[in-house]
């Protein structure tokens with residue numbers, strides 16, 4: 371073979387490869403991923419959009435250029451069921467916290483009334499499946515922080531009656547009855563009243579959510595609960611050492627009792643490099659403090675503008691960029707630890723700083739494609755996308771029926 375022949379042949383092969391690569395296996399996987407994603411029930415267990423509805427009268431039907439969630443983008447991203455977080459900052463306490471929670475529940479319910487063609491308020495797994503069959507997005511609610519019950523089981527029962535189907539035991543501060551990961555005293559667990567709260571939630575059919583709690587509270591709640599629990603928006607501490615994330619031992623213990631860790635997309639929980647740089651950045655602290663001051667009581671503005679500051683500092687090279695694939699790394703870590711039956715999605719959309727490439731819920735199909743490319747089976751992907759969360763809901767409902775049938 372002459373040098374010229376070799377070149378022609380080589381060139382031909384190169385052209386053939388260039389023509390083949392984009393159209394062969396890669397597109398096949400993309401097509402399969404699209405089919406799997408849009409035929410699954412995709413459930414997200416934690417979204418803070420109610421702050422936008424409450425403070426800014428945000429209408430979910432409006433496709434917004436800001437924020438992470440609205441109906442058009444949920445349709446684009448194949449997001450079929452969403453737990454809206456009923457969250458009140460921990461500096462609001464007592465009856466004022468309960469009142470704010472009621473106001474937030476009210477604005478979520480208003481959205482369902484306003485958009486009955488698109489939305490259905492759901493409280494059971496069966497209702498979520500029925501909404502999906504009708505082409506509607508299932509709206510669910512979770513109470514984020516036990517301070518909102520104001521030490522009163524009657525308030526908890528009221529929240530359940532209004533449709534809340536989980537409660538995160540604490541937010542960022544210790545309560546009289548439960549320790550938080552956000553406070554210094556990490557040894558504080560559940561008090562006897564805290565255990566009563568957990569049992570009452572079991573009876574009411576509310577999932578016990580251990581995101582935000584101290585490690586001791588996690589183990590105490592796990593021992594007390596008669597039903598599987600969730601970590602509605604937590605990631606893996608083995609990858610990113612944040613007290614809000616779960617250790618491998620905690621993930622194993624949660625899974626052993628049938629529970630699910632729903633991975634949080636917040637950059638500060640995904641990436642150790644970002645976390646370390648952020649802890650040292652006086653500029654970020656100052657800029658976010660200024661944003662918070664300008665936002666005043668408007669939590670939605672504070673979250674959104676804070677995210678902009680962080681993204682801007684990333685693009686200026688002052689903080690490390692975090693790529694959306696980090697979400698898949700956390701999913702993969704948890705799956706390798708406990709199997710695909712115990713992992714789900716809990717984005718923290720509209721409540722955190724999203725990684726590059728996961729700017730809003732329309733980007734969710736990328737997760738399915740990434741999992742497929744990493745060799746996940748179709749069944750396992752469907753479970754992670756939402757099947758596992760629905761299974762926990764069903765288990766919690768069963769325990770609730772049993773406890774109500776034979777109260778002790």
Ligand SMILES: [Zn+2]
Nearest residue numbers: 514581582603
């Ligand atoms: Zn949270």
